[in-house]
Amino acid sequence: MPTATPPSKGGRPRKSDVEAKSLHIIETASRLFAQQGFAATSVEQVVTACGVGKDTVYRRYPSKLALFEGVVAHARVQTEAHFQTAMAEATGDVMQQLRAAARWLLEVNLDPTLIAFKRIAFSEALVVGQSAANRTVDPIMDRLFALLRAAQEAGEIGPGDVSFLATHLINSIAVGPMITAMLGSTTYASSEAQDAYFEKAWRLFIDGARGVGRMSEA
Known part of the structure; x- marks a missing residue:
């Protein structure tokens, strides 16, 4: 023993x-x-x-700034782990998985703790996470790129630069509500409010992404 x-x-x-x-x-x-x-x-x-x-x-x-940078780095590791768990549980075809990733992006960008950290970084004009900005490996964006490429290959969305499409998806789904929350609004605090917003934002993104090929041909 x-x-x-x-x-x-x-x-x-x-x-x-x-x-x-x-x-x-x-x-x-x-x-x-x-x-x-x-x-x-x-x-x-x-x-x-x-x-x-x-x-x-x-x-x-x-220093206090070094401590805050440590806090942000720890939050990033936790966020990436949460994303991996969420995507491991996502089932269905590529569009269902892309939808799950987009819904996760909305949820995580409205997380109260992460909102607080972002508010600090902006209001205090802190330069944090510079090393993260220079990282060559980002598992969340890598997975998003892979899903967008797979959606293109399946003919579900139009051709185009997946980096641009990923940025468009994030802006369409998460950035507006995140800024609203950073300004102190509780408009999207509940899951029900997030779901209602997401359905509209997701449809607009998909309609736009499916029209990329047609716009490039025009």
């Missing part, structure tokens, strides 16, 4: 303990930034709420 690993007594802390502490710091900071905003949240508040030493936080995040 295997024996349990005894707790660390002195020396180097176990990797699992370090990771757990880092996650606790990020989750605490995420909650405070989302509730209070950037200006009203201090590293000292995060330290107190975490119940850890100040050096423990500053070793990982030497």
Whole structure:
């Protein structure tokens, strides 16, 4: 019968303990930034709420901006994992899967915590996630591109640059409601309101995407 690993007594802390502490710091900071905003949240508040030493936080995040960037990076990882789970559960043909991806984009861009982070980045004029902007791998966009290409191959939408189509889809489905939410509106707070908006926006996108081929021939 295997024996349990005894707790660390002195020396180097176990990797699992370090990771757990880092996650606790990020989750605490995420909650405070989302509730209070950037200006009203201090590293000292995060330290107190975490119940850890100040050096423990500053070793990982030497400034408040670095801490916020860590919060945004953590949210991005969680968002990508959520997307993978949602798409793993999506069934049906390519158009049903593309529709599921589009509906997920609307939902995630109206997530209250993510809205709070975006509001902070804009209102505080923070440059965060620059490394993300330079990333060559984006699993969400890669999957969206793949679905659009498959829809083109199936003759469901017209030919064209999938990058342009993906941008058009995001703008059609998610950007307007996201900006509305960032301005403080609760118009799309409920699933019912999101569903009603999505049905109209999805139909407009599909009608436009199916007409791409005809427009290019005109």
